[in-house]
Amino acid sequence: MPNISDLIKADFLAIGTKLVWKRRNGQGFTAEVVEGGFIKTTDGVSHKTPSGAARSLIGRPIDGWAIWRLNDGTTLGELRSKLPNK
Numbered sequence: 371m372p373n374i375s376d377l378i379k380a381d382f383l384a385i386g387t388k389l390v391w392k393r394r395n396g397q398g399f400t401a402e403v404v405e406g407g408f409i410k411t412t413d414g415v416s417h418k419t420p421s422g423a424a425r426s427l428i429g430r431p432i433d434g435w436a437i438w439r440l441n442d443g444t445t446l447g448e449l450r451s452k453l454p455n456k
Contacts, residue, residue: 372453373419374446375407382449389438389446391424399427401438409438420446 377383387403401411401423408416409423417423420434435447 372450373407374403374409376453377446377449378403378407380453382452388441390441391427391437391439399424409434 374383378385383403385403385405389401389403389409391399391401393399399412401409404410404416406416408418409420410416411423411427413426415426417426420438421432422434424432424434424437433447435450436445438446440449
């Protein structure tokens with residue numbers, strides 16, 4: 371299964387890329403892609419997966435690939451779908 375490190379290696383993401391998540395209830399979150407292919411949330415914790423990062427913020431499972439977006443609106447899942455099949 372592809373991960374954030376794979377997106378970095380493919381030049382789809384860079385260290386320091388900001389991620390945003392706007393919930394339907396109006397609540398919003400931000401995170402940042404950091405060294406090692408982790409996602410660092412605003413609480414300072416680094417997570418190996420987008421879903422882990424999202425879960426840590428709301429306390430329940432959620433598909434992080436579908437909800438984390440770049441500033442242009444592209445989801446991490448859309449980027450992942452552009453990776454060549456391994």
